[in-house]
Amino acid sequence: MMGQQASAVFSGLGRFFEYPVKRKPICFYRQEDFTATGEPIKKPTTIDNTPMTDYDKLVELFYKRLAEQRQFNQEMKEQDRRWSVQKVVQRFPGWNEVTIANLHSLFLLFDNQTNGMLGFDDFCAVLESLGDESSMEQRKEKFTSADTDNDGWITYDEFLSLVYNFTPQEEGALTGLALLCNDVAENIQFVSNLTVGEQLEYGLF
Numbered sequence: 001m002m003g004q005q006a007s008a009v010f011s012g013l014g015r016f017f018e019y020p021v022k023r024k025p026i027c028f029y030r031q032e033d034f035t036a037t038g039e040p041i042k043k044p045t046t047i048d049n050t051p052m053t054d055y056d057k058l059v060e061l062f063y064k065r066l067a068e069q070r071q072f073n074q075e076m077k078e079q080d081r082r083w084s085v086q087k088v089v090q091r092f093p094g095w096n097e098v099t100i101a102n103l104h105s106l107f108l109l110f111d112n113q114t115n116g117m118l119g120f121d122d123f124c125a126v127l128e129s130l131g132d133e134s135s136m137e138q139r140k141e142k143f144t145s146a147d148t149d150n151d152g153w154i155t156y157d158e159f160l161s162l163v164y165n166f167t168p169q170e171e172g173a174l175t176g177l178a179l180l181c182n183d184v185a186e187n188i189q190f191v192s193n194l195t196v197g198e199q200l201e202y203g204l205f
Contacts, residue, residue: 095181110122117153117156123139163181
């Protein structure tokens with residue numbers, strides 16, 4: 001009996017330690033419409049055996065339409081994001097969405113001033129994180145040429161162009177830093193698709 005109880009407890013705890021961690025879904029409903037355990041509250045359509053007032057019906061309709069509008073806005077936002085990434089990929093042949101997404105994450109990570117731009121030191125930090133071994137002189141030269149307004153900062157678009165054209169292509173094929181970005185993105189995608197057991201086998205912990 002005790003063994004069964006212990007088994008039930010541990011199986012219940014397993015749900016709290018699921019991997020990978022799943023993001024909490026967006027809820028478009030009012031919290032007061034649900035109990036503490038998440039069960040929907042069945043609201044009577046009548047109060048004291050009297051029909052719902054026009055005001056109650058308007059409030060219910062308002063929240064219903066609000067939920068629908070929020071859901072629609074979220075879907076449109078996600079669609080715009082995918083379309084935006086696709087347009088960026090078209091500008092940089094040889095890169096895919098995973099590479100662009102990884103570079104965007106690095107740009108945000110090293111945007112220390114949170115002003116939507118990178119300084120030279122920030123740019124060097126990005127290259128170090130990618131494993132680039134270019135000289136400081138070469139980095140400075142490339143950064144200066146990408147900084148079109150000479151203010152010491154580069155925007156996200158300038159950053160992508162700088163990384164993509166950092167090393168000249170050979171016969172239309174990516175080389176150097178641009179190719180390295182693809183390799184890094186592929187490694188990240190490979191690791192993210194591994195189970196915990198597989199990651200342990202590869203010595204990633």
